[in-house]
Amino acid sequence: MTLFLTDADVRAAFDWADAIAALRGAYAAPPDETRFPSRSMARGDGLWLRTLSGVPGDGGPMGAKLIAASLRNRRASYLIPLFDQETVELTALLDGHSITGFRTAATSALAADLLAPAGPLRVAVIGSGFEAQNHVRALAAIRHLSSVTVFSPTPASRTRFTQELADLQLPTATAQSPEAAVAGADLVICAARSRDEQPTLREAPAGATVVSIGSTLPEQRELATEVISRAEVIVADLVHEVTEDTGDLIAARKAGVDFAAKTVSLADVVSGRVAGRPAHDPDAVVIYKSVGSAAQDLAVAAMCVRRAAELSLGTRLPVTISPVSK
Incomplete structure (x- = not known):
């Protein structure tokens, strides 16, 4: 039955x-x-x-x-x-x-585990809601997180984020700007709708893995064109939809960024058909971008x-x- x-x-x-x-x-x-x-x-x-x-x-x-x-x-x-x-x-x-929320965070954790540097991770989170919290929980299930720093425009939201995750017993901190949150981070999670559809992440730290799940439609923006341009590899759960239907990649294309050759599918990375993080460059920025599937x-x-x-x-x-x- x-x-x-x-x-x-x-x-x-x-x-x-x-x-x-x-x-x-x-x-x-x-x-x-x-x-x-x-x-x-x-x-x-x-x-x-x-x-x-x-x-x-x-x-x-x-x-x-x-x-x-x-x-x-x-x-x-x-x-x-x-x-x-x-x-x-x-x-x-x-x-x-x-x-819907669980599978997004779990897939991001799978990608981050493959793309982020080995060892404990310093995590920065832009966003404080359901998706942001789920991403930290998913990551904590498979990787050791040495610190978690959150930025959200509202101080009360940042405080609530740390309180909701208190059961994980992780070292958490709040930041008053996205730039302060991501400074020195190994892994950056972008999980917030941007105000007026302006990018919430304008610069990625050297060697960071960036997880972007908040821009899934043409009118949405999350990653600045400079972040897309700097990335050595862009891993997409659905390559065609990520490159053609998300505001971040549409804006980057209009700005003249050629990202086609560096965009690969998550399936190819998981199966080992292609490498994710470049082994030769510890400062490489790698992006995982998701629209859901x-x-x-x-x-x-x-x-x-x-x-x-x-x-x-x-x-x-x-x-x-x-x-x-x-």
Whole structure:
């Protein structure tokens, strides 16, 4: 029978280390663009319905994430259906709200683990909300963090950030500017919507790995053109969408920055087909830029379903959708 997981079920079943391991396996699968087509967006009268679908190459459940949103009412719903690849049975339905945030941070942690220097990491965070906090939790699950410094425009938000992460027992500090936050950092996490769509990161420290997840649309800006220009390597979860549909890369292209030759896919880095951080240059700046993908949603959703079954979480639906012969 189909297992239904509420958002509370998903949160109870979720585990950072397991999510990162699931994503590592998903991205190590042989590349096949047909398995994960471009997302689609239906729009109408202040409403939109976005669809991300995929058939994982590692044999995991196929499925989709649907996001229904009303811009005028400022509301959204997230639904993830999962189907068994062999029987095409509907195995699970999940509230996808928390999965969206979890999979973004877990994928960033996977990328950072591959791209950041070995050893303890000095982390700078620009942003203090849900995504920013999740990124620190994800990173702390797989790397030792020697310090975490946060910048957010509001002092109260910076304080709340450190209080929310107190259970991790990490050395935390607040900064009054992005420049002060990133000084000396090994890893910079950009996870905040910029005001007036002006870049929040204008300069990256030598040798830093920059994680950028806050600019996913053409009208959004997060990284200054100078940061894009300086980067030795840009790792993208979806190369085409990152280079063509994000405000950071659109602005850099207009400014004459040629980044095509230095942009590689996260899947190629995970699988070892290409190197991430240049071994010859310890001062190289490397960027991981994410727009999110169905591969991430499905890997993390499948992991949550497995753990939910082990923990006796969720609700078995009394009826389901039965496959039919074709």
